[in-house]
Amino acid sequence: MNYIEFTFKVNPKHPFTDILVAQLAEVGFESFCETDYGVQAYIQEVERRIDIFENIEILNNPGESQISHEEKLIPQQNWNALWESNFDPVKVGMECMVRAPFHDKHAGFKFDIIIDPKMSFGTGHHDTTMLMIEEVLKLNMSRKRILDMGCGTAVLAILAAKMDADKIVAIDNEEWAFRNAIENCATNHCQQILVLHGNASNIPNNSFDYILANINKNVLLADMEQYYKHLSTDGRLLISGFFIHDIPQLKTHAESMGLKLLTQVESNSWACVVFEKKQERK
Numbered sequence: 001m002n003y004i005e006f007t008f009k010v011n012p013k014h015p016f017t018d019i020l021v022a023q024l025a026e027v028g029f030e031s032f033c034e035t036d037y038g039v040q041a042y043i044q045e046v047e048r049r050i051d052i053f054e055n056i057e058i059l060n061n062p063g064e065s066q067i068s069h070e071e072k073l074i075p076q077q078n079w080n081a082l083w084e085s086n087f088d089p090v091k092v093g094m095e096c097m098v099r100a101p102f103h104d105k106h107a108g109f110k111f112d113i114i115i116d117p118k119m120s121f122g123t124g125h126h127d128t129t130m131l132m133i134e135e136v137l138k139l140n141m142s143r144k145r146i147l148d149m150g151c152g153t154a155v156l157a158i159l160a161a162k163m164d165a166d167k168i169v170a171i172d173n174e175e176w177a178f179r180n181a182i183e184n185c186a187t188n189h190c191q192q193i194l195v196l197h198g199n200a201s202n203i204p205n206n207s208f209d210y211i212l213a214n215i216n217k218n219v220l221l222a223d224m225e226q227y228y229k230h231l232s233t234d235g236r237l238l239i240s241g242f243f244i245h246d247i248p249q250l251k252t253h254a255e256s257m258g259l260k261l262l263t264q265v266e267s268n269s270w271a272c273v274v275f276e277k278k279q280e281r282k
Contacts, residue, residue, distance in 0.1 A: 002045040003074045008067055010038035015269045016058065016065040018127075022243060023056045025216055030174070032126070038067070045073065092133050098155060101187070111162045114187050115153050116180070128240040131265055131272035132156055132214050135238050139210060141165040147208040147230065149223070150215035150241075154181035154195065160210075161190040168193045171202060200226040207232040217242040221253055228257045231277045236262070240272035247271055 006029075010017045017039050021032050028047045033040040043052075053059050059067060089099040089106070097109040101116055136156060141163035148157040151170035160168055170185075170193055172178050178197040185193045196202055200223040211227050213220060220239050227237050237259060242250065244266050250273065251261055259275035266272075 003042045004045055004048045004071055005074045006041045006043070006069050006071045007035070008038040008041065008069045011066045012064075013038060016067070018243070018269045019058050020056075020067065022216065023058055026218065027052055027055060042074065090130070092130065092137065095137055096133060096159065098133075111159060113155060113158050113162065115155055115158075115184055116187065127267040127270040128214050128272065129155065131267055131270065132212060132238060132240050133159060135263075135265065135272055135274060136160065136163070136212065139163075139236070141210075144209040145207065145232075147171070147203065147211045149200065149203075149211065149213040149227070150219070151181050151195070152177050152214075154184050154193065156212045156214065157181070157193050157195075158185060158188045158190050160212075161185075161188070161192055166192065169196060169204060169208075170194070171196045171198055171200075173197070173199045199223070203230050206230070207235070209235045211235070211237045213237070214240045217246045217250065220250060224250075224253055224259075225257065228259060228277065233277060233279055235277050237275040237277070238272065239275075240270065242271060243269050244271045247273060 008020060010020060017034070021039055021041070024041050029041045029043045031042045058065065089097055089103050091097050094108055096111040096113065097106055098113045098115055101114055105112055133156070136159055141160050143164065143166045146157065146160045146165045146168040148154065148160070148168065148170040151157055151172045154170045157168050157170040170181055172181060175197065178195060181195045185195060203226060208230055209232055211231055213227065220242065231237055239250065247264060254275050255261070258279070259277055262274045262276050264271060264273045
């Protein structure tokens, strides 16, 4: 399939580039590459509508920002070369390294994860993925049951597998992400990961010790009830994909169904929040 590349110049770059990326993701943009002047955003050619920017608030009401863009067609055969030119290994302390197949393995890292991102989100470069990786590394995954919602490349599910999680389900509603996740799980020899194509309605009828969801605010709000239903007592829900100013709304919604806020971490306006389920609702 062909993709359209939009090159956005954003002034000032921060925090308005992050706001732009979040709003673009909600209308179908699938991948992003940060530049010195803003961001490059990619969407399938068949999804490129004339009115695609009508609901992008920051483009219609820029406020203190100035944003311009250019677009061009990216044929399918050029995509992997584009990723290779932009994808550097990601290192999280000395515990975890996320690298592409064409990168050399570095000694000293406890967890070595090989990701061929193709069109999927989740290489560790984005703040939300990095925050999620850091929080997952703090958990005891041994013999735990894990659900990775909106799994993208399945990087979080693969990390959980390498941390000795017992049973892992990874779900994404995009066909290309579903197939990419299967490939990445095979590359990392993670046979304990079941990859499913679907959404929260496709969660298997069992409970999980940890649910990981790096999606966006609207999906998190809509699916929180399903997460609660499938989270075991004393289980934890780790969510990201939203901005710091979204935390109060998500916290209120989560607490209304019995989840308790344990911790929140932040990076460049993005946030990751961890909740715990103490008991079933009566």
